[in-house]
Amino acid sequence: MPRRQRTGECVYCGRTGPVTADHVPPKCLFPRESRLNLMTVDACNTCNSSFKQDDEYFRIVLSFRSDLPQNENSEFLKSQTKRSLKKVEAKGLRKSLRAATSLRPLHSEGGIYLGHAPSLKIQSSRIIRTSDRIIRGLYSKLFGVSLPQIYEASAVLLDLQRDGSAINHPDVQESLKLVVGTGVHKKYGDVLDVYALHVEDDPFSSMWLVRLHEVFSFIGYTNPRDA
Numbered sequence: 001m002p003r004r005q006r007t008g009e010c011v012y013c014g015r016t017g018p019v020t021a022d023h024v025p026p027k028c029l030f031p032r033e034s035r036l037n038l039m040t041v042d043a044c045n046t047c048n049s050s051f052k053q054d055d056e057y058f059r060i061v062l063s064f065r066s067d068l069p070q071n072e073n074s075e076f077l078k079s080q081t082k083r084s085l086k087k088v089e090a091k092g093l094r095k096s097l098r099a100a101t102s103l104r105p106l107h108s109e110g111g112i113y114l115g116h117a118p119s120l121k122i123q124s125s126r127i128i129r130t131s132d133r134i135i136r137g138l139y140s141k142l143f144g145v146s147l148p149q150i151y152e153a154s155a156v157l158l159d160l161q162r163d164g165s166a167i168n169h170p171d172v173q174e175s176l177k178l179v180v181g182t183g184v185h186k187k188y189g190d191v192l193d194v195y196a197l198h199v200e201d202d203p204f205s206s207m208w209l210v211r212l213h214e215v216f217s218f219i220g221y222t223n224p225r226d227a
């Protein structure tokens with residue numbers, strides 16, 4: 001189905017011209033039946049089409065998590081990943097996933113060796129790129145104005161810090177308490193849970209906590225680019 005084009009301002013690059021609806025967070029993370037009424041923002045064609053591969057990668061990484069809750073949402077993610085890996089054109093993707101997968105020792109919480117399990121080395125820069133974009137998109141949706149281009153949206157992935165260094169940092173703990181306690185809250189089924197809060201006297205600086213599929217979390221900030 002061709003996308004409906006209008007004239008507007010792209011939330012991501014700020015250019016005015018033909019725009020279409022871009023889903024935030026990416027549509028591919030939501031089961032089909034829950035896709036009605038998802039949040040969308042205006043995006044130009046250049047931005048919109050540049051997201052596709054990163055979105056798919058994001059979904060694949062999420063679907064490989066062993067701690068996903070067992071429900072129809074996670075079943076959907078897994079089935080979509082299976083499908084996309086079977087496609088003929090996914091040859092490059094299969095190859096890079098194979099190269100990034102290694103067998104790692106698996107231990108129980110009590111430290112008992114449980115054998116080896118495949119583990120995926122994640123290209124965190126790609127995951128961060130998508131997370132940054134999710135914050136910029138959600139900013140415009142939740143606060144009703146686009147984040148000016150002189151501001152950047154940046155995400156810190158909480159669960160890639162395996163030693164817990166980010167999440168345990170007192171500043172981060174303080175931020176999270178504030179955001180969750182006093183921020184705007186938006187929930188979309190069990191797929192998206194987001195808190196957002198404007199900070200200080202700056203009209204566009206904000207803090208975020210985003211949770212996807214109950215297991216993948218990142219905190220985010222919007223700040224003037226040169227601050």
Ligand SMILES: [Zn+2]
Binds near residue numbers: 012013015043047048
């Ligand atoms: Zn754009």
